[in-house]
Each structure stands twice: as structure tokens, then as C-alpha cells.
Amino acid sequence: MEPEMTVHMSRLRLPYSLALVASLLVGAMIPATSAAQSQDGQWNAQEALDKQGFITPPGIVSEAVLAPRYLNVSLSQVSPDKAWFLQEVGDGPVTMDVFSRPFHELGGQFIDFRANRSRTLTIRNNVGIDAISAVDGTVVHIDVPAGARVTNATWAPDGATLAFFAHFEDATHIYVADAATGESRRITRDPVLATLVTSFEWTADGREIATVLIPEDRAPRPVEPAVPAGPQIKITAEGENLLRTYASLMATPFDESLLEWHATGQLALIRVEDRRVTRIGAPAMVRSFDFSPTGEHARVTRMLKPFSYIVPVNNFARVEEVWDHSGTTLVTLDETEMNTGIRDPNQPQPAPGQFGQGGNEQGRRQLSWRADGSGLTFLEQAPAPEGDDSANADRPASRTGRARAGEARQSDRVMEWAAPFDSASLSVVYEHESRLTSHRFSPDMQIVFLSERQGQTVHEFAVFLDEPETTHTLVRYDSDDFYATPGNLVMTGGAVPGGGRFARFRRQASVGGTVQLSADGAHVFFSGTRYTEDPLTESPKAFLDRIAIRTGEVERIFEGDNDGAWERITSILDIDAGRFVVTRETPLETPQSFLYTDGLGEQLTHNVDFTPDLTSAPRERFTVERPDGFRFLVNVTLPPGYRPGTRLPAMFWFYPREYTDQDSYDERGRTYNMNAFPNFGTRSMEYLVRLGYAVVEPDAPIVGKAGQMNNNYEHDLRNNLSAVIDELDRREIIDRQRLGLGGHSYGAFSTVNAMVHTPFFKAGIAGDGNYNRTLTPLAFQSERRLLWDAKDVYLGMSPFLYANNLTGALLMYHGLHDQNVGTDPIHSPKLFHALNGLGKEAAMYLYPFEDHGPATRETLLDLWGRWAAWLEIHLKDSSGEPERITSDDRPEESN
Numbered sequence: 001m002e003p004e005m006t007v008h009m010s011r012l013r014l015p016y017s018l019a020l021v022a023s024l025l026v027g028a029m030i031p032a033t034s035a036a037q038s039q040d041g042q043w044n045a046q047e048a049l050d051k052q053g054f055i056t057p058p059g060i061v062s063e064a065v066l067a068p069r070y071l072n073v074s075l076s077q078v079s080p081d082k083a084w085f086l087q088e089v090g091d092g093p094v095t096m097d098v099f100s101r102p103f104h105e106l107g108g109q110f111i112d113f114r115a116n117r118s119r120t121l122t123i124r125n126n127v128g129i130d131a132i133s134a135v136d137g138t139v140v141h142i143d144v145p146a147g148a149r150v151t152n153a154t155w156a157p158d159g160a161t162l163a164f165f166a167h168f169e170d171a172t173h174i175y176v177a178d179a180a181t182g183e184s185r186r187i188t189r190d191p192v193l194a195t196l197v198t199s200f201e202w203t204a205d206g207r208e209i210a211t212v213l214i215p216e217d218r219a220p221r222p223v224e225p226a227v228p229a230g231p232q233i234k235i236t237a238e239g240e241n242l243l244r245t246y247a248s249l250m251a252t253p254f255d256e257s258l259l260e261w262h263a264t265g266q267l268a269l270i271r272v273e274d275r276r277v278t279r280i281g282a283p284a285m286v287r288s289f290d291f292s293p294t295g296e297h298a299r300v301t302r303m304l305k306p307f308s309y310i311v312p313v314n315n316f317a318r319v320e321e322v323w324d325h326s327g328t329t330l331v332t333l334d335e336t337e338m339n340t341g342i343r344d345p346n347q348p349q350p351a352p353g354q355f356g357q358g359g360n361e362q363g364r365r366q367l368s369w370r371a372d373g374s375g376l377t378f379l380e381q382a383p384a385p386e387g388d389d390s391a392n393a394d395r396p397a398s399r400t401g402r403a404r405a406g407e408a409r410q411s412d413r414v415m416e417w418a419a420p421f422d423s424a425s426l427s428v429v430y431e432h433e434s435r436l437t438s439h440r441f442s443p444d445m446q447i448v449f450l451s452e453r454q455g456q457t458v459h460e461f462a463v464f465l466d467e468p469e470t471t472h473t474l475v476r477y478d479s480d481d482f483y484a485t486p487g488n489l490v491m492t493g494g495a496v497p498g499g500g501r502f503a504r505f506r507r508q509a510s511v512g513g514t515v516q517l518s519a520d521g522a523h524v525f526f527s528g529t530r531y532t533e534d535p536l537t538e539s540p541k542a543f544l545d546r547i548a549i550r551t552g553e554v555e556r557i558f559e560g561d562n563d564g565a566w567e568r569i570t571s572i573l574d575i576d577a578g579r580f581v582v583t584r585e586t587p588l589e590t591p592q593s594f595l596y597t598d599g600l601g602e603q604l605t606h607n608v609d610f611t612p613d614l615t616s617a618p619r620e621r622f623t624v625e626r627p628d629g630f631r632f633l634v635n636v637t638l639p640p641g642y643r644p645g646t647r648l649p650a651m652f653w654f655y656p657r658e659y660t661d662q663d664s665y666d667e668r669g670r671t672y673n674m675n676a677f678p679n680f681g682t683r684s685m686e687y688l689v690r691l692g693y694a695v696v697e698p699d700a701p702i703v704g705k706a707g708q709m710n711n712n713y714e715h716d717l718r719n720n721l722s723a724v725i726d727e728l729d730r731r732e733i734i735d736r737q738r739l740g741l742g743g744h745s746y747g748a749f750s751t752v753n754a755m756v757h758t759p760f761f762k763a764g765i766a767g768d769g770n771y772n773r774t775l776t777p778l779a780f781q782s783e784r785r786l787l788w789d790a791k792d793v794y795l796g797m798s799p800f801l802y803a804n805n806l807t808g809a810l811l812m813y814h815g816l817h818d819q820n821v822g823t824d825p826i827h828s829p830k831l832f833h834a835l836n837g838l839g840k841e842a843a844m845y846l847y848p849f850e851d852h853g854p855a856t857r858e859t860l861l862d863l864w865g866r867w868a869a870w871l872e873i874h875l876k877d878s879s880g881e882p883e884r885i886t887s888d889d890r891p892e893e894s895n
Helices: 045-050 059-065 119-123 253-263 662-668 685-691 709-730 746-757 791-796 799-805 827-838 857-875
Strands: 006-010 084-089 104-106 109-112 128-133 139-141 149-155 161-167 172-178 184-186 208-213 264-271 277-279 284-291 298-303 318-323 329-336 365-369 376-381 412-417 426-432 436-441 447-454 457-464 472-478 523-530 541-548 554-559 566-574 579-586 589-597 600-603 619-625 631-637 648-653 657-659 694-698 701-703 734-744 763-767 809-815 842-847
Touching: 045 857, 059 685, 059 857, 084 149, 104 253, 109 119, 109 253, 119 161, 128 149, 128 161, 172 208, 208 277, 208 284, 253 264, 253 284, 376 436, 412 436, 426 447, 472 523, 541 566, 566 589, 619 709, 631 709, 648 685, 648 709, 648 857, 657 662, 657 709, 685 694, 685 857, 694 709, 701 709, 709 734, 709 746, 709 791, 734 746, 734 857, 746 763, 746 799, 746 809, 763 857, 799 827, 809 827, 809 857, 827 842, 842 857
Parallel strands: 648 694, 648 734, 657 701, 734 763, 763 809, 809 842
Antiparallel strands: 006 842, 084 128, 104 109, 128 139, 149 161, 161 172, 172 184, 208 264, 264 277, 264 284, 284 298, 298 318, 318 329, 365 376, 376 412, 412 426, 436 447, 447 457, 457 472, 523 541, 541 554, 566 579, 579 589, 589 600, 619 631, 631 694
16 A cells, blocks of 8 residues: 555635644555546646645646756766766656654664665665766667666766666675676675665775675664553653754654664675675674775774664764774774763754864864875874973884974874774874865875964965975965965876766865875866856856965966856866866756867767746846845746746745854855756746746845844844845836745744735645754754743744635645644644634645655655645736746747
8 A cells, every 4th residue: 555645725715625634653545646627628727736645736847847867977087097977877866665664763864674774875876877988979778677776876986887786675795797798797796784884995905896795694684663662761861962853763662673673784806807795704794994095994984883763873972993804993083972862061063963083173084095004193182291301212113203292282284093902003294383174185195285273374285295394375365355366286197076966165185085186186176166256247266376385486277257257177088187077067958078178078978958938938127225225135036938027926935044144144155156047847846937927036034143143033034035126016027916935944933924924925835844943942953042041933934733724725735744843743733724714715624745855756746736725826916816927928938
């Protein structure tokens, strides 16, 4: 039997009422998935809102929602030999028959128990893999076994072969394939255990693949007792336990035994040539592993008991160790206690579920394997000096001669730790007088690249280890000067920092990998994007600079076009020859990848714009000023062929955010790129222009003192929306009497707040929201005060308490398996119950198995069908419906 979609409605002016569905669990479902059609065969809004079972929206909306954008290619996963690219091929949203397969829910871990893998690998995967030539774009289809789905396609170190997970209904196996022929074969004899560890890794020589297997002689899966052994128990611990409102927690001793069974796996190395398995140590609750380049040692993180009923599995205690090839623990790198959320007044607490590697400031930081396989490297602060030379008698030997005994300031050090990882094998690679923020090495390990920060000044420099007393500045810049960023240091492997869909200003990861040098070893490279102070008039430029290590001399070797286009390097094929893959797009042209050597060359991709009418739809982006002088942005998309001065029904879609002042708001818009191609997804509200609506996406800044922004929430929410409506009215774009408002998550919460505190909107759509802030009493969003410290704020921001003031008709939807902190599915039924009792117009759709946002094909289409019907009923005027765009009205796609 399949699960049933639950529908609730109140006062919808329908010809008949719908009974409330009693069960939200598994039950009979109307199998048909169809549009609501009237007797003349036309899509009928009234019937769409009446209909039980999944429905579909008008065809022109379905076409946009299901457009196969997943077939478009992005050439970024380049092979180590720079000859090929990998592309996993999708086939659209997951279907409900897959999404509803049984799974175990254990403290935030969701396990497809039939297949012994994380549920994520079952519901988020692909149908195929392509190897794409970096020379001419030729595509080789990799053989995928019949009946399997694929994930984790990963190049072997030589670039000639690749490996991938093949997911069958009852097991996961690893396959390897030849990139040139596409032929593949299975290398795992026993199935993979992909419950906590959901990936695998090649050894540096490409001869073996490390993974976690189902243990030999595994005990049968625990069976839940037919008779409960006792109550569920939770007891407070000493201290302020500021736990978040987790949706999924362990609850019983049976849960504990089941988790341990699912988590216990066998770490193993599988020889690719002959499938020979080397089991590493005894089965354990392995959370992660990282083998050294030689494959002789591994960093292994194990989950520890006892378990907890008050925090999810990601917060459980763990230990990180170095194992040898036999599974013997050589050294413990880090021990992390269970994160219960209890405040320690002397120690800053990590965010829930976040674990560092040695959280102690004096401990090891940024551990990673040396690329040459000789051991680990990490940063560590030197011991505090005690005022005499004897204080440093047992310090590791330094290759730099820069140890400073007796100084008050503690220096920072780059450390090397070789096997067998005892005190005698620990040495200092380099010592620096101030704290370092990152360390990376050249491929031959003879140059270390370091970063330090003093106030807002960032200094990135290099040290040749045979000349440790001399530092060579690469870049020095003010981190507050956003427009003068030098970019990020390029690492080996061909990937470009920030070279994806949008190159954002961010510092790249500082752990793992080696720095890309020029062929002569004298230069490094920085890649980035230079933004302008007025992004509405000048677009950003991507760049690649070559910097001389010893002198800091800078030479620009690539600068992307920003005259009506957006160009950036996405992969490096030969950095000395200037041979790159460059992706180019415009507001009207979908991104395409080209070979680049002193200019764009052969086009490697032939991506398709599946909705050209939406791409070319009229758009306006302008600034609105509130009565208090605060300025913010509004984006408007209009139907194709829109005639200026035509007033349209409008759908607003928004998500308020908090700021301390105008400058902090303006910072968020600095990365806007007016030359970017529109990015559509399955829930892009712009699809409504095909039904004749103006789609308005306003920013909604909530502004106030740090930590107190929500004191102004209701005031700013009202003023933001009022200012936008007034400006759109002045521009003769909207009909003020036909406005809708919607949002998801915090946007849903704000939608209902707007509808109970303003009279502007005739229809609302609110998805996966929180409507009663007393149910998140220990802070929410950016609010850090507790309910009892800011009671008026919590109550004033709870639209549930003002449901009697609701104006307009409200449609709510919620995933019944919503795992987002703070948006428990209970919120929607409780608000619906109140609105129903108050005689307000409302509808509620509760979707089986969906998380915090719709994922399945059936749910997505059903939502669009309900949304379209809701807006058609509530925003059309007495003269008829909004003008729709039909397939005949849309411009044909040009070749």
C-alpha cells in the first residue's frame, strides 16, 4: 500500500466540502496522477482544489517544472591526466514509489535497511555516467549495470579509470570503468555498508579502493520487542542545556541496538586488479576514514557509546585514531565528547553537530596527510615558555632554528608526524612568531605556503624550507576591502576555486591537496572574481593571476569578459600553456564550456535552454526606499510580451533576513551578476508568468541592533511590503486588489505574519513554516534571546496568536517528515485547526515522507496544481482569469 496525501480545507466556496483525512500514515492512495479537468477537457481550478490524490498543474507549468535541465553539462570534474571530464546523468525528480520505500529513522540518520545504505543514496542518485573528452567534447557512456542507480563517480589517480557506487534495490557495490571504452566491472564481492560512511576512496597508486563493507558473520538485525520494556526516559543534566528542537532523536534501548547494528562495518581495502579484500582491523562504528597516500595508514573516526536520547547521532562522542594496515591503533589524534548543548562558561560551544579536530586552541589544527606519504602535517601552537631554556628541552626538533625559548609570545608551528607516530617521530617543519591560519605545501613538499591574519590584514606568504628565515609575500590585503580581493591560491588537480555557477568571494579550504606551481617552480596562481561597487551598472570579472613566489610580481593571464557576458575558468588543463575550460553565459544564453588558449576555442558542450520564453521574459530590478530611508532591492518578472502600463495580478515570494544597518544589507548584494543566465529549478516562482501573473521577489530587511533586530520585525515587515506595493503601483505594474504572497520555511512564517498584520493580500501560500514561536523557546533564526528573556518578541512574532486577524485566503503545505529545526509538521495542522474554527478561508496539504521542501515528482506537480488553482480562484477579477501564455504564444527556440 502507498501513503496517502492528506488534504484539509476550510471555507473554500466549493460546491461540496472535503472530509478531514484521519490517518497521516500509510493508507490507500488514489493511484492516478492527473490534471483536474472539467467536462470540456480544460484544466479546472475548482476541481483541482477538490480532488483527492495527486494532481498535475496546467501543461505549460508542468513543462517548466519538469524541463530536463539535468541533461545540461558542467565541465568541472576533470581527470588527473586532464583528458576527460565526469558527468553523472540524472533523470528528473525522484518518484514517490522510491521515496516511500521503508527506512529506519534513528536520531537523524535515515537508513534504507534493505540495502544497508543511507536513505539519501537511495533517493538522490543518477541514472548514468558520461566521460567527456577534454579535447573535442566526445562523450563515452559508461556501462551501468541493469537495474542500478549510480553515485560517487570518482577518478582514479591515473585518470584512465573511474569508480562509482552502483545502488541496487537490496545492496550497494563498487564498480570500476575504463574511461575510453566505457566498459565497467564490479570489484566488491561483498556489499558495501554505506550507512554512516557514504563514499569510498582510491589509494594514491590507484591499485586499491578503501571502503566499509558489511562485516563477515554479521549478526541478524535486532527485532523490536513486541511488548515495550518500559517508558521512554529523558532526564535533565546539570547546566543550561540549550538544545535545539530536533525533529529526530533516539528514543528506546531498541533504537540503540539497531543503530549500533547499522553503524558497525568492516573497513577494507579492495585490490582493483583481482578483487582481493584486505580487512583493516575489527568491525567498528566507523564514521569516516582517510587513508595515507601509501595506503599503509588510515585516519579513522569511530562513533562511541553511550548513545543519547536528547541529541541526534551527529552529536554523539567520537574518537579519531591512526590505524596501521592491521587495524592496530598507533595514536589517538582527537577525542570529542558528546555535544549535549550544555553551556560551559569557560569554553565556547561548537554549533550542534559540528566537530573540530582538536577544539583546544593549543591542540593540533588542520591535520592532513603529506602528499609524499611520509606522515601527517598539522599546525600547533608552541608550548607556553617558562622563562628558561630548560622549558624547551623536550620540544620536538626544529628544522628552522627559530625556536624562541623564554619569549612571552607563543609561536605557531607547522608540524610533521611520521610513522610510528610516537614522540620521537614528531618534528617542527617551520616556526612562526604569530598564529597561522592555514598551511599548504608544494607538490615536492619543499615550499610551505602560509597565511596569517593581524586584525583585518591578511598576509599570504611562502617559505622555502631550505631558507626558513626568509618569508616571501604573495599577497597582503585588507579582508574588509571586498572589491580588492586577490583571489584564492590555485591547488593541483585542475579545479578552480570559485569556478562554479557563481564565483563567490570566499577563502578556500586550507587542508589537503598541494599548491599548483608553474613548470619552472617559480610561480603560483590566484583565481578569483573582481566585483564592482555598483553591480547594477558593471558586472563582475573573473581572473587568473600568476605570481612570482620570490618577488610577488603579478601577471594577469586570464580575465573574463563582462561586457554583456559572464566568463570564468571552470577547469585548468595546462596552466603553463594557458589551456583552460572556460564557461560563458549571458542573460539570454545558457552556460556553455569552451576550450581556451589565448581566446575561446572549440565549444565542448551544447546545453539547451528548455524554457526560452522564461529566459527572455521582461525583468526589472530596482531599489525601493521605506519611509525610514532604508533602501532595499526588488526583482520583478513579467509575462512574455508584457505591455508597459498593463496592471497584472501579482504573486510576491519572499524570505526576510536580519541586518544591523544599511551597510550590512548592501554587502549582501555585492555579488549580484546581471550577466548571469537565469537559474530555474523545480520551484521557481517565475513559472507563474506563463499564467499571466507578475512575480515579485522583494528583499525584506529586518533591521535593528545586533541581537535585537526582531524588536522591529512586525514594523519592518509591514513597511517593506507597503513600500514595494506603492512602487509597483506607481510603475503601473500591479493591480493592488489582486495580490498574493508566499514563501517557504521562514518565508512561510513571514507570509502568515504579513497576512495577520496587514490587509494587502487576497491569497497566501505558506510552506513548511513555523507559526508559533513558543514552540522554539530557546532561540530561532538569528534570534539568540530565550522566550523568557524576550517574551513580547516571541509572542508578537507568532501569527498563530493573531489568526483571528487573517485577511485573505491561506494555503498551507507541509512535508510530514520535515526534519528542519523549528518547523515541525505540527505547526500547519494546529494553525489550520485555529483558522477553521475562526471561519477563515484556508487549505492544508500534508505530503507523505517529504522533508523540508518537496522532492518527489508527484509532490512537486501536485503543489503547482494546487498553487495555480488557489491563485486562479482568489486573484482573478470579475472580468475573468489572468491572461495565460499558451504554447503557441511562446517564441520558438532558435538554432
